[in-house]
Amino acid sequence: GEDVEQSLFLSVREGDSSVINCTYTDSSSTYLYWYKQEPGAGLQLLTYIFSNMDMKQDQRLTVLLNKKDKHLSLRIADTQTGDSAIYFCAESIWTGGSYIPTFGRGTSLIVHP
Amino acid sequence: SAVISQKPSRDICQRGTSLTIQCQVDSQVTMMFWYRQQPGQSLTLIATANQGSEATYESGFVIDKFPISRPNLTFSTLTVSNMSPEDSSIYLCSVESVAEAFFGQGTRLTVV
Numbered sequence: 001g002e003d004v005e006q007s008l009f010l011s012v013r014e015g016d017s018s019v020i021n022c023t024y025t026d027s028s029s030t031y032l033y034w035y036k037q038e039p040g041a042g043l044q045l046l047t048y049i050f051s052n053m054d055m056k057q058d059q060r061l062t063v064l065l066n067k068k069d070k071h072l073s074l075r076i077a078d079t080q081t082g083d084s085a086i087y088f089c090a091e092s093i094w095t096g097g098s099y100i101p102t103f104g105r106g107t108s109l110i111v112h113p
Numbered sequence: 114s115a116v117i118s119q120k121p122s123r124d125i126c127q128r129g130t131s132l133t134i135q136c137q138v139d140s141q142v143t144m145m146f147w148y149r150q151q152p153g154q155s156l157t158l159i160a161t162a163n164q165g166s167e168a169t170y171e172s173g174f175v176i177d178k179f180p181i182s183r184p185n186l187t188f189s190t191l192t193v194s195n196m197s198p199e200d201s202s203i204y205l206c207s208v209e210s211v212a213e214a215f216f217g218q219g220t221r222l223t224v225v
Contacts, residue, residue: 004155031212042117042205042216043156088156092212098144099212103156 004104006089011110018076020107022089025070029091031099032065034074037086037106046074046087076109084111115140119206119217126196126224133192134220136206141186147179150203150219159204162189196224 006022024032030051035043049056049063049072056063062075076083086108090101116139126132136145147159159179160168168181182190193200201224206217 008153033214035214040218040221042119042218043214044216045213048213090214092214098209099214100146100158100161100209101214105153105155 003102004089004091006087006104006107008105009108009110011112012079014079014081014111014113016079018074018079018083018109018111020074020076020087020089020109022072022074022104023070024072024089024091024102026091026093026102027067027070028093030094031092031101032063032072033088033090033092033101034061034063034072035088035090035103037088039085043088079109079111081111081113084109114213115142115208115210115215117206117208117215117217119220121220122218123221124223126222128197128224130196131192131194132196132222133190134204134206136189136191136217138187138208142208142210143186144209145183145189146207146209146214147181147189147191148205148207148216150205152202156205159191193222196222198224200224 004024012018033048034046060077064073086106088106089104092099092101118137145162148156159174160170162168162183180192203219205219
């Protein structure tokens with residue numbers, strides 16, 4: 001199976017909270033990331049969490065990490081139409097030369113009025 | 114942080130031809146990475162390019178199909194050779210700095 005799994009689609013109403021879930025397999029992952037990709041653009045790092053943390057909050061974004069279950073989630077509060085994008089979960093470990101992330105397939109977030 | 118310029122941003126190519134994608138970084142980096150993003154799929158690492166040495170390819174990718182150059186610490190190219198429609202994809206250049214990966218805007222390749 002895939003190393004990083006996430007659901008492909010999520011549809012929410014504007015103003016509601018969005019929760020995007022992800023599971024990973026490598027227990028030695030050091031960093032876990034959420035990237036955002038808007039149409040026609042490259043990936044942009046939204047936030048990341050160290051593997052020794054269980055929560056990180058950054059304005060409207062809340063990341064929860066359950067290391068025991070290897071489960072990562074991204075909550076976007078007060079979701080706006082501008083949040084519509086593909087969100088990629090990624091894990092990375094130190095390879096001896098750099099951190100190389102392994103990505104999930106991405107979750108398409110659709111925000112409707 | 115790192116700013117990456119990648120070109121072309123998109124191209125439509127005939128099968129059997131080759132396309133070279135360029136990636137320019139605004140700072141010196143040891144490693145540069147090339148990814149492929151197929152529709153509905155995750156990003157797949159093609160190879161890691163270090164300056165002054167041959168690129169290291171991931172399983173399923175070979176140098177004859179995806180030759181890579183890395184002439185200096187701020188620039189790299191990826192060539193998609195002898196293209197077929199299955200090569201239609203987005204190709205992304207990336208660098209890593211302090212555990213954060215930075216990406217170019219990608220090259221959307223369509224092979225007809």
